[in-house]
Amino acid sequence: PMIYFVTPTYPRREQFPELMRLGQTLMHVKNLHWIVADDNKNCNPNLISLLKKFEIPLTVFASPMPEVYRKRDKQQVPRGVANRRAALSWIRNNAESGVLYFGDDDNTFDLDLFQEIRHTKKVSMFPVGLIGEFAVSAPVVKEGKVVGFFDSWPANRRFPVDMAGFAVSIEFLKLSPGAIMPFKVGFEEDVFLKSLGIRYEDIEPLADNCTKILVWHTQTVNKPIPTLRIVNEDTGTSINELIN
Template sequence: MEVLYFCNAKIKAFKKFNRNSRCTIFDTRMRSINLFKKIFVMAILLCTFLSLLFWSDLGILNFTSLAVKTIPVKNKLCYVSMNDERIQMNNKTDLKMIYYITPTYPRPEQIPELTRLSHTLMHVPRIHWVIADDQPTCSEVVKNVLRKSGIPFTHIASPKPFHYRSNNFPRGVANRRAALDWIRHNVREGILYFGDDDNTIDLELFEEMRLTKKVSMFPVGLIGGYGVSSPIIKDGKVAGFFDSWPGSRTFPVDMAGFAVNIEYLTSTASMPYIAGHEEDKFLVSLGLKIEDIEPLADNCTKILVWHTRTVKFKKPTLKIKLDKITGETYKNFADLIKETSKLGMATIDSTSGTKPLITYDRKTYESLTDIL
């Protein structure tokens, strides 16, 4: 009996010890978990605080109002040429200089659009072309278009603010603002006109807009649901507007539908980042009154500018190993492929993409060596 009692006592003691040990281990684990939670929460709070400080330095957050802001954009003046190198153009006149502001952005159609527009502007005397390109660096291909035209020009790299990079609106505002800033600091007189790179414009309109005293307006074709956007004229004065999207705007007009005398460009003139209201808010910021508007294009009965648009081209990726087509035998073809890539019309990749075929005598080949 004593032995049995002793054994039972040992078993009870062991169970008690084992239970106490498990409790101790459990308590230790719980304390470790709680400590980890506290450290984790503190780390999250610290990271959040540091992020807010970092964003504040960038200008994204303003701690005084906690309002979201856009990151300040640094525009880059790429090149300015005041020389008119068009031999056939006689610029020895008293005509007012037209400052033709063109916002643009990199895409496969960019260079064809600018090339086409340049061949219109090459026929216009006393014009200075201001191109503001939506990218952070100066584009060589854009500069080449400007130089080949022979037109006096200003080339600006004006990237869209970071806040608007997630979508494509509002379009061209950063570019136009950059161009306006350059004009304010460098120009005292002349005519300001916003012309997109895909617009089509009659040469007659340039001669008419030079007569602008404050703000002139005229119809724009191929725009909106009415096919045209224009002021309505009564007794030689603007009596209203014909536009398919009124949008609660004071001046419901298209960007290509007005010109401004630079002497009337006040210090308060600005263009907001509000999609659809860029034109209206800009004209309102000038202090413009409806009775001040000067109708052109035969009292707004002629359409001399059109908001044409080029069909979007889906940029392909071609699987081509350029190092395999070097040498004099394939030099011309290699140069063509490089030019296509340079102008942004195709991406050349040695490892992925569409594998192009060569056609000769109604047959297709995968390699140039098969036919050359």
């Protein structure tokens, strides 16, 4: 089965190195279709050139976050949701079967993960490293069945998991035409998984009954792009002042 690997990304100065590293991981995976959804008003031709270098089946689109959300305080911004929703509708229209996985542009993946998720029948789950205070978020498995979750932020969620901690069969996804990811910070995974109508007993635990970490929620220190002051050498006037 094909893996549809959905990567939300957004313009910032770390964007290209993050995607370079991720692309060089995905190059090693057979039967993978990479969907890169950029939180941008327009398609960025330089981004497309970078992604083409990896020579893997690729779909790129611009899927900007609605302005109402972008205006909010940083903590209240639903990151990557517009991108994933656009990718979900692309998959519903273009993929027959296979497996959906949400792989953010800054995470770190063990190549073994792909072999594990490829045969997902409904929804599979597995631990994610470097999540929250406990440093790991993982399903709790008893006699081969998921019976609960270990997560530093339960928040009354039925599925307290990270976006990188599950994979979904596309045939199963298509059984729920209304399944959607909400613009609800912190509850994106939980609401999406609930909308698929799964129960704990349906979950397929991977990674040796969820005892191995095959994906890490690594984060890069982000720095803002500085406002450059460009001065005209002849006149001494700042070009920024002329523009503003």
